[in-house]
Amino acid sequence: MSRLRTVKAVRGISLELESGDCLGVLGSNGSGKSTLMRALAGLVPIAQGSVQATARPRLLGVGGALRPLLTGRHNIMLGCMALGMTRREASDRVDDVIQVAKLGEAIDRPMSGYSSGMSARLRFAIATASTPEILIVDEALSVGDEAFRRTSSKRIEKILNESGCILFVSHSLSQIQDLCNRALWIEDGRIVMAGDPAEIIHHYQHYQQAARFQRR
């Protein structure tokens, strides 16, 4: 996206979520999912409309290391304090976060040597170190392996049980099916469908097959 040109990436989207809701967001690449998430987190100025929430959503996007030269453990401390914890609170949390990240001995090695999957695990663990009221996960879990998928699902369920609210952008339809109670499908910045995940995934798969066929 050019800084010099205004792009209408998302239009006319209106939605309301309650605590305990987990919304899966689907759409092709460039459909406006990430822009919508950033706008909801209050990170992108919007031309029209408004975003009202009980708390500032915590947005976890795709990215590399936090501080590449620091160890995973040191990064956890730093991340927890960035969330607003004191040094003592952060060090009380470290073991808990390490358990979610499941990095073994690598936790004491510099983060620069981590694979993208390991980085994603650590970043997810840090972002959920204290239970967020509203969490937005923007494809940040796509790179993890099966074991991590299970741990992160457990963590997500815990947040939902504590009456949190999650928005979940993923290309993994099975993950959305498993975790979400609602789904939203957007294309070209507009809502195509909203409602029951199973139904929307069904239609979305047909759409994708058709698109693939057309390209051929």
Place this chain on the structure above:
Amino acid sequence: MHSHLQDLTRPLALREYLLEIAERRHFLWSLPVAELSSRHFGTFLGTIWLGLNPLLLLLVYYLVFSVILDVGRGVENFATFLAIGIFIFHFSQRSVVSSSSVVRRNLGLMRTVYFPRALLVLAVVLETLLAHLPALGMVLVFAAVTGETPHWSWLLLVPLTLLQCLFNLGASFWSARLGESMPDLVHALPYLFRLLFYGSGVLYSVEAYVKDPFVLRCFDLNPFYGLVTLARSIIVVEPVSPVLLLALVSWTAFLLITGFTAFRRGEPNYGST
């Protein structure tokens, strides 16, 4: 469930923003420590280099200007004169240059957790201060060794250093904001500072070379000249120039207000690409 709904599209009020910064003071203290320890990561002496760097530099100055060459250029204790100038100038230079790339260096952190991004700039100034303090202490020892008499008025360096921190902060907000939207600035800044270095009397006594009163007035308006000269006046126990002090305070207030405003205005876009 619609109680306490807040509008996220409206930027935070200044008071709330400052509160969010205050809540994260532990983060503010650990960022510079993390930065400093990772910079010296892998060296045998580690953070001892923080004190060793200025010490070695001072030894070189002493050797060159007091033992080998006996140049004064119109200054009595030239080695001390030079040492003060260089360390004071470098403190500001490091803050501003490091801030110009601070947003880019912290993308991973910004994409994982939310925090007021102004904390990053505050941390840079704090980090450069932590590196500056041992240097400043050694300059005082050096000054005493090379013939200056320690005086209680040296304590005036404390408020001067605080003022310099605020000045650096204001200038750093600008460089962080501009460096984020124009990454090429990171490469241009060292040359700007090279120019300022020669134009601020770090290497020579301006009074000894410049006779034209108008040109001298122009030097007075340069805050870097002010910083360097005020520190020298304090250490050689001479009266402090009120004109220099006024110019420096004005620059500091101006840069702090405009820099902070400009930095906050750009904040929604940091970390988006």
